[in-house]
Amino acid sequence: SQKIEQNSEALNIQEGKTATLTCNYTNYSPAYLQWYRQDPGRGPVFLLLIRENEKEKRKERLKVTFDTTLKQSLFHITASQPADSATYLCAQGSSASKIIFGSGTRLSIRP
Amino acid sequence: DADVTQTPRNRITKTGKRIMLECSQTKGHDRMYWYRQDPGLGLRLIYYSFDVKDINKGEISDGYSVSRQAQAKFSLSLESAIPNQTALYFCATSAPDTGGDQPQHFGDGTRLSIL
Numbered sequence: 514s515q516k517i518e519q520n521s522e523a524l525n526i527q528e529g530k531t532a533t534l535t536c537n538y539t540n541y542s543p544a545y546l547q548w549y550r551q552d553p554g555r556g557p558v559f560l561l562l563i564r565e566n567e568k569e570k571r572k573e574r575l576k577v578t579f580d581t582t583l584k585q586s587l588f589h590i591t592a593s594q595p596a597d598s599a600t601y602l603c604a605q606g607s608s609a610s611k612i613i614f615g616s617g618t619r620l621s622i623r624p
Numbered sequence: 625d626a627d628v629t630q631t632p633r634n635r636i637t638k639t640g641k642r643i644m645l646e647c648s649q650t651k652g653h654d655r656m657y658w659y660r661q662d663p664g665l666g667l668r669l670i671y672y673s674f675d676v677k678d679i680n681k682g683e684i685s686d687g688y689s690v691s692r693q694a695q696a697k698f699s700l701s702l703e704s705a706i707p708n709q710t711a712l713y714f715c716a717t718s719a720p721d722t723g724g725d726q727p728q729h730f731g732d733g734t735r736l737s738i739l
Binding site: 521543544545546547554555556557558559562564602604605606607611612614615616617 | 666667669718723725727728731732
């Protein structure tokens with residue numbers, strides 16, 4: 514079955530550094546990958562979508578890559594700030610017009 | 625006002641009770657979804673609806689039922705609640721997509737505890 518995996522361990526980094534989160538997928542080659550941010554007590558909020566023929570996508574301090582050979586997407590936040598602390602979810606489109614979500618990686622940015 | 629509104633936000637109830645969670649949206653989207661979120665398991669799809677007359681089971685539909693009352697309203701019912709249905713429940717909407725090319729828009733969730 515289609516599977517999407519994120520590092521379940523929390524990522525703690527110093528303010529100002531670049532945060533890099535990893536998303537790996539197996540058993541299916543999605544045409545799209547999506548990234549969401551989720552704050553405690555809130556629903557996920559869509560951030561970025563990248564297509565399989567796009568190697569990289571940027572939005573302000575965010576950058577997403579899509580490597581179809583490695584079956585992996587990387588999500589980068591440059592010049593990180595404490596306000597970037599949240600859980601980040603990766604999601605892939607499936608063959609049945611549904612979205613499959615990873616379990617998320619919690620990011621903490623310390624001042 | 626929120627585009628996707630879930631009620632109630634919190635609910636504590638007892639085993640065996642019938643519970644309904646409601647979702648309404650002002651996005652104008654045809655597609656609506658119900659997910660549950662458990663620590664370490666991520667979001668899992670319970671039911672989804674691509675239009676008013678369309679209802680589909682997700683990966684964990686046992687013990688749940690849904691009703692799509694209108695384009696803007698999609699409710700989730702637990703006919704006889706059990707403790708392992710304690711979780712955070714989210715409703716989401718999306719425009720029609722092809723293989724995941726449309727983002728999903730989430731409500732802020734219902735925290736459900738079953739004693």
